[in-house]
Amino acid sequence: MTTSPNIHQAVNHLFRQASGKMVAVLVKIFGAENYTLVEDVVQDALLSGLETWKLNGIPDNPEAWLFRVARNKAIDIIRRKKHQYNIDFSSPEQLSPSTEYTLASTFDQYWQDQAIRDDFLGMMFACCHPDISPENQVTFILKSLCGFSTREVARAFLTSEDTISKRLYRTKEFFRTNDIRPVIPPPAQLSGRLDAVLNSLYLLFNEGYSATQHEQLVREDIIAQAIYLCQSLLDHEHTRQPRTSALMALFCFHAARIHSRLQSDGTIIPLSQQDRRQWDKALIASGNEWLNKAASGTALSPFHLEAAIAYEHCIAPGYAATNWKMILAYYDALLQLTKDPVILLNRSVALLEYAGAPAALQSLEVVQSHRQLNRYYLYHAVLGEIYKRMNEKDKAVASFEQARQLTTAQQEQQFLTAKIADT
Amino acid sequence: MQEFLVIIRGDGRPNTDSAQDMQQHLQNWQHWLHELMASGNYVGGQNLESEGLTVLNSTTVTDRPLAEGKELIAGYLVLRASNAAAAAELVKGCPSLPYGSTFEIRAIRQLHLS
Structure with a gap:
């Protein structure tokens, strides 16, 4: 006692x-x-x-x-x-x-332990039913499986308790009217349903990892929950798939860096200026183990490639010494799997470091008129950085300005203001 | 399909002090009931305490049942079966049968509504 x-x-x-x-x-x-x-x-x-x-x-x-x-x-x-x-x-x-x-x-x-484990996974699958919207999935997971109060979920999503209550209500109504039971899907459906669960955990982790979330404790809590849920999937033979391991590796590599990403006042520290000695070596090591386990089987998931990119960052002795060529190759492979413009944007950053500003700018030409990307602050922030490297100060400032207007997060606004002053 | 009340008389159990044998007997019971549940024949049922009251008339209430020992009603089941004979076949699977329990099977009468 x-x-x-x-x-x-x-x-x-x-x-x-x-x-x-x-x-x-x-x-x-x-x-x-x-x-x-x-x-x-x-x-x-x-x-x-x-x-x-x-x-x-x-x-x-x-x-x-x-x-x-x-x-x-x-x-x-x-x-x-x-x-x-x-x-x-x-x-x-x-x-x-x-x-x-x-x-x-x-x-x-x-x-009994085994029955509880099965039901817990079954509930994860129930929460990630394909007819429930991704944001409602993540909301319900936090509430039902992670023991968050409505208030804590609201804080995690930077929204009101009212909004969260409505989301929870909708999911409960869905459960009731569709007679949803917490079961691990039969083998024939398992693969597709597991993808939905993994995506939901990925979103959950992002919520915790995102710098828009100011409260360090909330962020670490969410990250710990995403890792815990992923571990539950890895503990069960049916869900212990290579892509589950890959997602866990990705979580470990990102989590290893959380303490070096923000200053004590919440200001963002860019990767190039982070103190790499602060990175959690134990987490990087377990990320490595999971990535090795993920290498079995033939299917290559986006999680594999994202984990591989994160791994390259983790093992690089410094920002300049990063293996940008390898990272670029992983981004190319990612683009083969999904035509996500955000990936193209991230790829352009690797290209900026590997091949220089003009190449990076050119790579973004294809998405110039992409409407959603144009409303995404990071797109303009990246453009600003590219123009800055090309010594096109006016264009750089204009892009940073636009980025600053598009983000509501205070730390990001501060970060961009500093960028403008520095250009 | 029709529903039948199965009155179980006598708490038929192995004549033993071995906790293991008793445990096995209970598991056999649960297994039997789960089979009836899975096959759709089970409707309901409970086991009963051996103490009870008997009301003989408006003035006489005795504090125990009239019947004793193996005559005592130990529990009841409600089963769903096509006829009494089919219900009897189901009851033959009861683990208490070899230990002296007897079973009375009575169809639940459905009054015809006019």
Whole structure:
């Protein structure tokens, strides 16, 4: 037993992970249509934990403690309140808790480690159903599987609690009307559905990695959650695919650099000026391991290539000594897989370093009239940098100006203001 | 398909002190019920405490059932089957049958509405 004066902080991490698992198991028991009931049971369990541990200290296996409380509350509801809630007992699996003959044994099976792991993944797949919009997917993942409060999700997305509540409501309604169950899809559908889950984790990670997010703690929390969810996929034989490993490698390489990306006041430090000694060597090493594991099989995913690019940055002794040729080759391969103009933009930066400003400028000619890209601040920031290198000061300043107008993030505006002053 | 009430008399279980044998018996029960659930024959059921009350008339309530031992109703099931004989076939799979439980199968009467 450990008694902590600051019990809230001590259990925060534990609560995040335990609540996601409890949600997954309880959704299986009560059905996604009873999601509010699921949340109530989880909240009750967490509150009991907090209250009891305040007095008696944290037990040796706090997660098992919480699971036992949730299990007993769920049994209580099945026994006493099954008619109050519309719990569906129509399928063979849902029938077995309906009778005392099999209730206890069924519940024991539900709360075994392997079953919890399966349900947790099943819930990930449910959250990433192709008919749910990507932003609603990520929102619901944070809320249901990462134990974020509505307020914390709102902070993560820099939006209002109201907006988040609406997104959550829409997803719950979708679950209810479409009778969505938290299951790992059958082999025939697994590949496509896994892609959706990986994309959602990629978005989640980006949300945490993005410099537009000012609160360092929020950012690190989201990054840790994305890594944790990806690890859950890697722990399961069905989802342990080379591209899952590649995504994990990408996460590790990017996460290794988070502390060198911002000054203490939140100002952005460009890659060329980052203190490489601050990069997390242990994370880079595990990124390497995952990238090696990702190299099995024949399929090459965008995650493989993005991880390879991030790897090149991580191992370069300095900005100038970066293997731009290799990076350029990876960008070319990426463009073969997807015609994303943002990739073309990133490629132009590698080209700028490898072949010079005129080549970089020329490479962007094809996307000159791309409407979305024209509204993307980084496009103009890159153009500014290219013009600056070509000594075309007016054009450079004009581009930086336009970039500054297009971004709402304060740090980026400061960064661009400094750029203009420097041109 | 019709529904049948299966009244289980006698708590038929292995005559043993071995916890392992008892555990096996319980697992056999669960396995049997899960099969009935999966095949769609199971509708509901519960097992019953051995204590209870018997109301004989408006003044006499005894604090235990009249029947004792193997006559005691240990539990009930509601099964779905095409006829009584088919329900009886299902009941033959019950793990308590070899240990002396007996089963009364009664079709649930559906009153015809005019």
